[in-house]
Amino acid sequence: MKRRPRIAIAGAGVAGALLAGLLKDHAGLDVIVYERVGEDDHSQSGTGLNVGPNALKALAASSPYLERSIRADSFAWARWTVALVDGTNLMDLDLARVADNPGIRIRWSQLYRLLRAHAGPAIRYRRSIAGAVPHESGVDLSIVDATSGAEIGRDTVDLLVVAEGRFSPLRDSLFGPMATNYVGAATFRVLIDGIADPAACPIGDYGQWFNGPNRILAFQVPGNAVYGSGSFPLGIDAKLTDDLKQPDFLRALYTPACGTLCPGVAFMVEHIVRNTGRIHWARLQEGELVYAHPSRRVLALGDAAHPMVPTLGQGATQAVEDACATARLIRDALRDARPLAEIPDAVAALRTARVQTCMEFSRQASDTMLAGSDPVVGTRWKTQPEFLARLSNLYRDVAFQ
Template identity: 45%
Template sequence: MRIGIIGTGVAGSLLAEGLEGFDVTAFERVAPGDQAEAGTGLNIGPNALKALRLNRTARHAALRAASLPWQRWFIDLADGTRLFNLDLREVAEEPGVRIRWSELYRLLRAPVAGCTRSAHALEALEEDAAGRLVPVFRTPGGLVRDGGFDLLVGADGRYSRLRSLAAGEPEGTLLGVCIWRLLVTEAGDCPYDDYGQWFNGNARLLSFRVPGGAVYIAGTFPLGIDRQIPDAMKTAAAQRALFTPADAPPCPAVAWMLAKIDAHVAEIHWARSAIVPVLRHALDGRALFLGDAAQAMVPTLGQGATQAVECGVIAANVLRAGGDAAAVATARDQRVEFVRQFSMESSDTLLPPVDVQAGTAKKRQPDYLAKLRKLYTEVV
């Protein structure tokens, strides 16, 4: 079987590494070295680390070495009132990690560099006489074809070109929440370390340190009925007003973040939180989708890249055992549906009329913690 992988992000790189000995070619749209500092930071859940520990021990060790441990999750009000403080080892077998996107890409792509063709952007799909899929790529030298593939894997992210060519553009559902992201590199005086969230009403800051002395900050706030991000909100003054308590000064952590927003507002990446329907395969099983290309979800529990890890590892196991795209769906889709629904449930405090303190109190209850334990430990 000849397998082509579109995209060498998290799922694509892990799949390519797991199919050693197969006839595999991976295609990446960026050139080698491009976007070395792209992106910001992310947290990867204990379930991804378990998947790697059980199946890719070298990658598990490399990820641990390149990251900081994610050991705690705390939730405060913007004035510093603590609502929730969880040691992840109460619900997981090992901590998660905190890392920069650029470093994650580096360590996952290195083992598959030999089978990767860079600067190949998928342009179109054709078929050969045997009914195999022939991807057409735009490269710096023009359009190129690399013959037919028995299986094409779309691991090219939320806006997957392979998925759109094989099955049409998915219809996304906006959740009415703006999410913005910022990486602060001058962060030696940051007054916190591990994964924290700070609420002012339903507006939330999320932040943690990542390697290299940097700090990742993300903000969310509810949008109006038109689901658009007003330009007026993309200012330091508007964000300061959004996250400053009405009747108390901001706690030191929030004050530090507000100062960084003031200094770096022009560098913030703005987006709207959305989901798309799950699609695991198309074209009679000749196209398979993994990670965000298959299952883009809300980022509340940090399961985007985490589920991409699970996808890459488990899909490789299934294909090595002789399975096909349908077998990957059997192995993944029920698990993904649980994660998507639990992530949506955990997003309740981001939107009115949910009261943040009441919603957070539910996260301390046994049934919620049991779901966290299922999320973090029930990995194939």
């Protein structure tokens, strides 16, 4: 008897867990996801995400149920404001001008929880794919216990989806090490929990505040919390040394010559300097875009396929688009009795130009975070018709509905 087509997914993050959930009810298909952490491990719980309107539009077309559940556990992202740290307004964009629906603001841990619950038993926790050998008729896999590294099984699948995120060992071993381009800024993030009275909190929907090129970004997320991220210029060859992480240095970054901070920035600076021990640090960086392996048996999705700078909040957003597009292509192929070996090239054909445009747009929109930039001039560009038209394409043109 002919066996059912079989797909393995490496990583139950945004792209992997969503793809598995979108395919779980397909009777003619086996899908298994290998996730290195345990079911209750939310290593990214100290983070919030703003997920773009385009992800929600893609999700509503692919799984109205999941879209409703995610909206129910998040806040709407409906405005984008930009100001100077003293409160001088530079931009106040109602996203309804450039999108068909709002985006969301959500805790990262909650997004993972919802996506993983939707995928259900397809996910095998504390497991990794340590080796993958593509060949003419499939991919041979070595499955290991993620803690001990001991091999616990072997499998052969028709299609391997690599969705291990930005630092994916499997992607590197199959596609070759990915070159990283640093973009010239350091970033940090912190989740401020326990806000006593969210209605009185000076942080609400998505806002950015500038002191020269030094930027604070913040928004409320459900559960009486505020997610905040700061950035400041850092040369591409410079090191992110400890002196750059000290409270006094951070306070000075966001304090203008006049010394006056608007209430939102004063709130953020106080919490940032109080929480320097809990802050997560990174450097603004991006990698190359690669979806399809030449073997036609391996597909990369999400950050493993296109690590981008987070400036427009499109990392998880494009991972959602990837999963929705891939699920539809897989369903279509199975319906038409076409082989899964067509999928990597079909995903690349459908997605490459859009994601390339998104990566480029995100890099260009990082202009105000770089050394020597003027936030007033840089933000003025973001209020002009050309920028708004590009934003509208990004938020509306979800091509695979």
